[in-house]
Amino acid sequence: MSKSIVILGAGFTGLPLAHKLLKYTAPKPGIKLKVVLVTPSSKFYWNLAATRGVIPGAIPDDQLFLDIKSALPQYPSSHFELFLGRATDVDASANTVRVALNNGSQQTVVYDHLVIATGSHISSNLPYKLLGSYEETLEALHSLQDRIDEAKSIVVAGAGPTGVEAAGEIAAAYGTTKEVTLINSSEHVLHASNVLPSVAQSVERDLRKLGVNVISNTKVISTRNADPTENHGMSPRKTDLVLSNGKAIAADCYLPLFGVAVNTQFLPEQWLDKDGNLKQGKTMRVEGTTNVWGIGDVGNLEPKQVVNTDAQIIYLAETLDRILTGKHNTIKEYKPLNKTMIFISMGPRHATGQIGNWKLWSWMVNYVKGRRIFVDEAPDYPIDLLRDSSRIRGETWLFQSEGIYAEDENRELDIVLDFLRTYGNPESACDTLSLCEQYYHDGGKRTGFGRDFNFSRRRGILSYLAEQGDEVVLAFFLASGEHDTNFTDGTLRTPLLWAVKNGHEAAVTLLLEKGAELESGDSSGRTPLLWAVENGHEAVVRLLLEKGAELESGDSSGRTPLSWAARNKREAVVRLLREKGVEKSKIVTLTREQLHSA
Numbered sequence: 001m002s003k004s005i006v007i008l009g010a011g012f013t014g015l016p017l018a019h020k021l022l023k024y025t026a027p028k029p030g031i032k033l034k035v036v037l038v039t040p041s042s043k044f045y046w047n048l049a050a051t052r053g054v055i056p057g058a059i060p061d062d063q064l065f066l067d068i069k070s071a072l073p074q075y076p077s078s079h080f081e082l083f084l085g086r087a088t089d090v091d092a093s094a095n096t097v098r099v100a101l102n103n104g105s106q107q108t109v110v111y112d113h114l115v116i117a118t119g120s121h122i123s124s125n126l127p128y129k130l131l132g133s134y135e136e137t138l139e140a141l142h143s144l145q146d147r148i149d150e151a152k153s154i155v156v157a158g159a160g161p162t163g164v165e166a167a168g169e170i171a172a173a174y175g176t177t178k179e180v181t182l183i184n185s186s187e188h189v190l191h192a193s194n195v196l197p198s199v200a201q202s203v204e205r206d207l208r209k210l211g212v213n214v215i216s217n218t219k220v221i222s223t224r225n226a227d228p229t230e231n232h233g234m235s236p237r238k239t240d241l242v243l244s245n246g247k248a249i250a251a252d253c254y255l256p257l258f259g260v261a262v263n264t265q266f267l268p269e270q271w272l273d274k275d276g277n278l279k280q281g282k283t284m285r286v287e288g289t290t291n292v293w294g295i296g297d298v299g300n301l302e303p304k305q306v307v308n309t310d311a312q313i314i315y316l317a318e319t320l321d322r323i324l325t326g327k328h329n330t331i332k333e334y335k336p337l338n339k340t341m342i343f344i345s346m347g348p349r350h351a352t353g354q355i356g357n358w359k360l361w362s363w364m365v366n367y368v369k370g371r372r373i374f375v376d377e378a379p380d381y382p383i384d385l386l387r388d389s390s391r392i393r394g395e396t397w398l399f400q401s402e403g404i405y406a407e408d409e410n411r412e413l414d415i416v417l418d419f420l421r422t423y424g425n426p427e428s429a430c431d432t433l434s435l436c437e438q439y440y441h442d443g444g445k446r447t448g449f450g451r452d453f454n455f456s457r458r459r460g461i462l463s464y465l466a467e468q469g470d471e472v473v474l475a476f477f478l479a480s481g482e483h484d485t486n487f488t489d490g491t492l493r494t495p496l497l498w499a500v501k502n503g504h505e506a507a508v509t510l511l512l513e514k515g516a517e518l519e520s521g522d523s524s525g526r527t528p529l530l531w532a533v534e535n536g537h538e539a540v541v542r543l544l545l546e547k548g549a550e551l552e553s554g555d556s557s558g559r560t561p562l563s564w565a566a567r568n569k570r571e572a573v574v575r576l577l578r579e580k581g582v583e584k585s586k587i588v589t590l591t592r593e594q595l596h597s598a
């Protein structure tokens, strides 16, 4: 019998979930599935970049808003239906949802399973998230852009991630031409995000550098001339603010960014907790129901962040698949990540981040988020998750690099496995996973980059990892596809040369598998084989020869592998080379003694 899964909301969770069910579950033999997606907005809003998007000209509209229909491949209408409208009521006893369609008509949609993915909005209705339809949101965004552009003084209230980024982005874009003030109700910024003191201090330092005036331990207690219900929460030209510290300030543009409200007003009260969040059970099913599920910001399982939603989508798609294929008894519990993860960018040059108890290096967060706020990732967003991997490659990259670059407050050795558990597909026997498991089974070695380590970008990360022989972390970096396997440093050494030079056999194998050039020589013409021979790494020499390394190639002085082996008294290597057929006569520039030992 045909089953229908109705998904309310096509944001960061609803859209990829629909895609996954349509791609994997719907075509399974014996399954008749229809996925119905309900959303008031015809476009998906890449709101992660909204704090920069509110600055006129900073991000084009078509990079902030992506067409939902074209993001989904052409699934047959028997499998997929999209309703542009807003769910207004759910009748749980009849398994129906009422939808107010954007064209003014009403629609009743019947479901076998209902997934609520309606997300949240900024309490003041500022367009940092969707406000109803795409057209309404765009209009509000343009209007806010104009207000920000015209204003001489801007006051942001709320020093959570959105408030901090909003103030930082505006200050970074306009410099001293605008007076930007951030009102913070606590002693330090990001108080409610549970960040390390060092992370909060780093953000505060950046804000100061950008010229933002942070007023701490203070709340806005009243506003005059502001009417948050009109004009999408934007105040009129001038707003007078009365602060809890007894002072009053005026703002040309006031941005209240201190509250997030979940979009659950239309749901039965018994499904909601006191803050309006859906009460999710351990399988993400709404408590007291058998066929209603919550995902993303609407739920009460995890903090309201995209960094948590990848795992939720993968889990819920799999759970629904198991139910539809009659494997109810194999459903597992969802395991929340329970880890602080935050990436704050304030303009293209200032950023700070934290994963677990690790404060990330600012330049690194800046590299992955600050420069473009992931807008390049947006078009592939719904599709990427089909591979059960993290969509936001930058964040994945940070995960991968944290073991090396994070400033160590409390080193957590399980970080890489955690990453794989959350973002990888535990059932796939991919090389990286088995390598990683082996790594931990063996006790886990750490790459030896301490606080005093100086990273030169000219050398590139792969070269350091290859030198250290940390094949696990190296594997992650190579898998990210963001690094050139044959990147050369100032002396033309490739990562392969570094791994070979230090005799790291596993790293050499990995690099060769990933396309490292076997004969790429450094500035003195020494190839990987010459380095391996010179340093007497017999196993690596053997490996390179098996891969077809050129036996007779010499360096810029004409020294061949056999010459180097003899010169450095690498007897085992000399024997190996001769076994492979190198003739003694090919040895050049040798002393009599060296020749004798060969």
Ligand SMILES: Cc1cc2nc3c(=O)[nH]c(=O)nc-3n(C[C@H](O)[C@H](O)[C@H](O)COP(=O)(O)OP(=O)(O)OC[C@H]3O[C@@H](n4cnc5c(N)ncnc54)[C@H](O)[C@@H]3O)c2cc1C
Pocket: 008, 009, 010, 011, 012, 013, 014, 038, 039, 040, 041, 047, 048, 049, 050, 051, 085, 086, 087, 088, 117, 118, 119, 120, 128, 129, 130, 132, 162, 263, 266, 295, 296, 297, 298, 304, 305, 306, 307, 308, 309, 343
């Ligand atoms: C400015 C800003 C920056 C952020 N940056 C980050 C970041 O860097 N990293 C991070 O991890 N998180 C970040 N977040 C949080 C992130 O945006 C949310 O966690 C994410 O959007 C949640 O996804 P979702 O699918 O639950 O909801 P949403 O993405 O909000 O999607 C909700 C969907 O439901 C639809 N909808 C709403 N009401 C109804 C209804 N009644 N009927 C039908 N459909 C409805 C909406 O139109 C939308 O399609 C940021 C949030 C903001 C505001």
